Amino acid sequence: MAPTAKQGQEVRQRLLAAAAELIPERGWSAVSTRILAERAGVTPSVVHYHFSSVQDVLTEAAISAMRQVLTTTDELFTSATTPAVAIDALLASIEQYDGTDPMSLLFTETYLAATRDERLHTQIAGLVTDFRTRLADWLTIHQVVEPAATAAVLAATIDGLLLHRTLGPESPALTTVLRRLVS
Structure with missing residues (x-):
């Protein structure tokens, strides 16, 4: 890769990293071109050189981060030997x-x-659908009844648990209930 192309790629990655930091710090709608450029150490015009809008930077950064988390989660359940072990993982x-x-x-x-x-909705829906499909395929191999529906419930449960964590403690019986779902 030519030095200028490599530098451009590095700047683009800095913008994406800055966006991924700023979304949770400030909230999606509070990230401006100026704030993003400042965090990435570039001028505001550079943001629009690499992306058509701040929304595009935020979207790409968020989708990339979400994809990474789902990939890690995939690795956990695909390495599990049983559905119960997958729930634990x-x-x-x-x-x-x-x-x-x-x-x-x-x-x-x-x-x-x-x-x-x-x-953005369409891209997230695609990530969720792909994750559910991979999970359903794994559940099918492990002979879980209604694997597609079970995968949908498990994915929604994990999202819900993460959302509810800030509101109060989880039920101690959670593992037992989820294991029963896949038994």
């Missing part, structure tokens, strides 16, 4: 998210922004 994987951490806030802000942005 899924629940253990979300322990790092307390609902107020940057990634939880990024997900929450992005879901909220998707209610007002059809393109």
Whole structure:
């Protein structure tokens, strides 16, 4: 890659990293071109050189972060030997998210922004659908009854748990209930 192309790619990555930091810090709608440029260490015109709008930077940064989390989650359940072990792994994987951490806030802000942005909505829906499909395929291999519906409930449960974490403690019977779902 030529030096200028490499530098351009580095600037683009700095803008995406800055956006991923700013979404949970300030909220989706409070990230401006100026604030984003300042965080990335570039001039505001550079933002619009690499992206057509701040919305595009935020969308790409958020979708990329969400995709990374889902990929890590995929690895957990695909390495599990049984559905019960998969439930344990899924629940253990979300322990790092307390609902107020940057990634939880990024997900929450992005879901909220998707209610007002059809393109973002479509991209998140695609991530969720792909995740549910992979989970359903894994559940099918492990002979779980109604794998597609079970995958949908598990995915929604994990999202719901993360959202509710800021509101109060979880039920101690959660693992038992979710294990029963896949038994």
